[in-house]
Amino acid sequence: xxxxxxxxxxxxxxxxxxxxxxxxxxxxxxxxxxxxxxxxxxxxxxxxxxxxxxxxxxxxxxxxxxxxxxxxxxxxxxxxxxxxxxxxxxxxxxxxxxxxxxxxxxxxxxxxxxxxxxxxxxxxxxxxxxxxxxxxxxxxxxxxxxxxxxxxxxxxxxxxxxxxxxxxxxxxxxxxxxxxxxxxxxxxxxxxxxxxxxxxxxxxxxxxxxxxxxxxxxxxxxxxxxxxxxxxxxxxxxxxxxxxxxxxxxxxxxxxxxxxxxxxxxxxxxxxxxxxxxxxxxxxxxxxxxxxxxxxxxxxxxxxxxxxxxxxxxxxxxxxxxxxxxxxxxxxxxxxxxxxxxxxxxxxxxxxxxxxxxxxxxxxxxxxxxxxxxxxxxxxxxxxxxxxxxxxxxxxxxxxxxxxxxxxxxxxxxxxxxxxxxxxxxxxxxxxxxxxxxx
Numbered sequence: 001x002x003x004x005x006x007x008x009x010x011x012x013x014x015x016x017x018x019x020x021x022x023x024x025x026x027x028x029x030x031x032x033x034x035x036x037x038x039x040x041x042x043x044x045x046x047x048x049x050x051x052x053x054x055x056x057x058x059x060x061x062x063x064x065x066x067x068x069x070x071x072x073x074x075x076x077x078x079x080x081x082x083x084x085x086x087x088x089x090x091x092x093x094x095x096x097x098x099x100x101x102x103x104x105x106x107x108x109x110x111x112x113x114x115x116x117x118x119x120x121x122x123x124x125x126x127x128x129x130x131x132x133x134x135x136x137x138x139x140x141x142x143x144x145x146x147x148x149x150x151x152x153x154x155x156x157x158x159x160x161x162x163x164x165x166x167x168x169x170x171x172x173x174x175x176x177x178x179x180x181x182x183x184x185x186x187x188x189x190x191x192x193x194x195x196x197x198x199x200x201x202x203x204x205x206x207x208x209x210x211x212x213x214x215x216x217x218x219x220x221x222x223x224x225x226x227x228x229x230x231x232x233x234x235x236x237x238x239x240x241x242x243x244x245x246x247x248x249x250x251x252x253x254x255x256x257x258x259x260x261x262x263x264x265x266x267x268x269x270x271x272x273x274x275x276x277x278x279x280x281x282x283x284x285x286x287x288x289x290x291x292x293x294x295x296x297x298x299x300x301x302x303x304x305x306x307x308x309x310x311x312x313x314x315x316x317x318x319x320x321x322x323x324x325x326x327x328x329x330x331x332x333x334x335x336x337x338x339x340x341x342x343x344x345x346x347x348x349x350x351x352x353x354x355x356x357x358x359x360x361x362x363x364x365x366x367x368x369x370x371x372x373x374x375x376x377x378x379x380x381x382x383x384x385x386x387x388x389x390x391x392x393x394x395x396x397x398x399x400x401x402x403x404x405x406x407x408x409x410x411x412x413x414x415x416x417x418x419x420x421x422x423x424x425x426x427x428x429x430x431x432x433x434x435x436x437x438x439x
Contacts, residue, residue, distance in 0.1 A: 010056035014397045017047040022078040022426045031420040035071040036382035039438035042111040045431015055229045061107035064428050073422050081107035082136035102126045103139035109152035110433035114163045115184030121152040145186035148176045153202040158328045168200040190249045204269035205331045212242040233288040256310045262286035267323035270333040276303040295319035322375030336388050338376045348372040348430050354414045365414040370399040379436040395428045404428035
């Protein structure tokens with residue numbers, strides 16, 4: 001990549017923002033889009049429109065979506081999330097204004113669908129509701145019932161249809177848990193006591209429990225005026241997992257100490273008798289002063305609730321991120337996990353990995369040199385006969401052409417050639433998370 005000499009990575013190459021929105025009708029298809037894929041694939045990411053941003057995480061949200069039906073790609077769009085902060089990037093009081101209202105969310109981290117709503121998420125504000133055509137409706141607060149932000153990683157229970165999520169705060173309360181019914185009513189909000197303001201990016205659910213990750217990546221609000229994100233590693237805070245019944249409260253949480261570490265993302269969690277199994281992408285540490293950031297590696301924590309212990313096991317050495325299982329298995333036992341094989345140069349994938357937890361076998365859809373990908377999202381095949389009977393979809397970027405494609409591969413055989421490649425002819429900046437939203 002021809003990066004400017006001193007520019008931060010998130011303003012250069014394929015991290016750099018698009019200057020305009022894009023909209024394409026009937027883009028060119030190589031191969032065949034499966035006819036049972038009817039819906040939209042939506043993925044969001046940072047796109048700082050009105051001036052430099054102090055960190056990759058702080059760019060204005062832009063959603064990149066493609067609509068599929070009957071083997072065709074009807075349209076592709078890159079649309080900005082129209083938030084109150086969109087044109088304030090250059091203001092000296094930008095961060096202060098951002099925190100002044102929960103309505104000021106950027107929508108730059110994840111896109112999910114629940115109870116008929118499409119929500120673009122980040123972590124310190126309300127979600128931003130979108131239409132199926134990617135127009136912004138506005139901040140969504142569950143009809144006034146939500147009074148905190150919302151994590152970018154809510155979990156929709158595959159058994160009950162409930163959405164479970166949490167919010168972390170820079171000031172007390174530092175952690176609040178929420179439970180939403182299958183039809184979109186906020187049923188429960190509980191303050192969970194933790195020791196300080198930490199970046200709790202993700203959490204876990206099982207059929208009966210939620211599991212919080214209280215890890216030592218700390219907010220230091222004295223550094224807020226220095227620019228960037230005021231985060232730093234603490235050697236003193238410790239690390240622990242908090243297990244709580246899904247309808248429980250703070251007094252029901254049982255905490256289990258683990259070795260200090262950080263995990264942005266969990267693959268999944270499930271119960272097995274008296275044990276809770278959690279698979280995550282784990283850093284030994286993150287933003288530790290004077291120390292390079294180590295690679296993330298797939299790791300399994302097994303909580304023995306009867307013995308009160310946690311066993312930790314590294315599952316492979318390959319650096320990985322953006323882990324996913326089928327939505328139908330969230331909180332249930334999984335055999336396979338899908339994730340991006342991360343580049344050693346910068347935070348983008350060089351291939352898509354499939355990990356078999358039964359055999360410990362790893363297979364990969366490897367990209368040619370100079371091509372990169374993001375998070376793989378699973379969509380089931382119609383009348384699927386096995387857990388992996390479906391498709392993985394993601395965007396790729398090619399340095400040579402400076403353009404991106406939408407790619408669909410067979411989840412049963414990730415090493416095979418793509419089933420379909422939609423040639424978009426435009427660039428999609430590297431971003432974060434998304435969802436397949438079936439019709």
